[in-house]
Amino acid sequence: MLSKKIQLGLVKQLNRELESSLLYLSMGSWVERKGYDGICEFLYDHSNEERMHMLKLIRYLNRRGGEVTLDKILIENITYPSLKELFLKLFEHEKKISDEINLLVEISLREKDFFTYNFLQWYVEEQTEEEAVSKMILDKIELIGEDKGGLYFFDKDMKNFHKNKKF
Numbered sequence: 001m002l003s004k005k006i007q008l009g010l011v012k013q014l015n016r017e018l019e020s021s022l023l024y025l026s027m028g029s030w031v032e033r034k035g036y037d038g039i040c041e042f043l044y045d046h047s048n049e050e051r052m053h054m055l056k057l058i059r060y061l062n063r064r065g066g067e068v069t070l071d072k073i074l075i076e077n078i079t080y081p082s083l084k085e086l087f088l089k090l091f092e093h094e095k096k097i098s099d100e101i102n103l104l105v106e107i108s109l110r111e112k113d114f115f116t117y118n119f120l121q122w123y124v125e126e127q128t129e130e131e132a133v134s135k136m137i138l139d140k141i142e143l144i145g146e147d148k149g150g151l152y153f154f155d156k157d158m159k160n161f162h163k164n165k166k167f
């Protein structure tokens with residue numbers, strides 16, 4: 001049986017994953033319109049990954065007799081002044097998600113819910129990767145700067161990012 005605090009925390013987190021999925025989706029749509037096919041592929045693929053993160057939480061809650069509620073999440077059609085601004089926002093978003101996962105782990109320990117603690121370790125590992133990936137992309141974009149050729153090749157590389165990922 002899940003405690004009230006764990007139940008609340010898990011539902012909050014699954015809705016954050018849903019929000020992440022929609023955020024990546026809307027970012028993907030923005031870059032697609034700008035003609036960055038590779039980055040668009042990365043963002044759409046990642047939107048699916050975030051949905052999988054949400055589903056994992058839903059299934060865990062159901063397995064443990066919890067209750068799932070989905071929020072109405074509105075992601076405005078976002079526009080960005082530049083690719084750099086977009087990835088800056090993404091990096092900040094992932095850092096916020098990491099803080100929330102850490103808090104959830106802390107609550108699971110305080111509640112002595114070692115099942116949930118154990119379940120959350122997958123998210124701890126995943127967030128290490130998520131932060132590293134968004135930071136790596138941001139660093140590359142900063143390095144490329146205004147170099148249009150560099151951006152063209154970077155966009156090409158991003159096409160197979162999820163297939164070739166080394167993290």
Ligand code: OFO
Binds near residue numbers: 050126
């Ligand atoms: Fe679900 O990891 Fe990103 O937000």
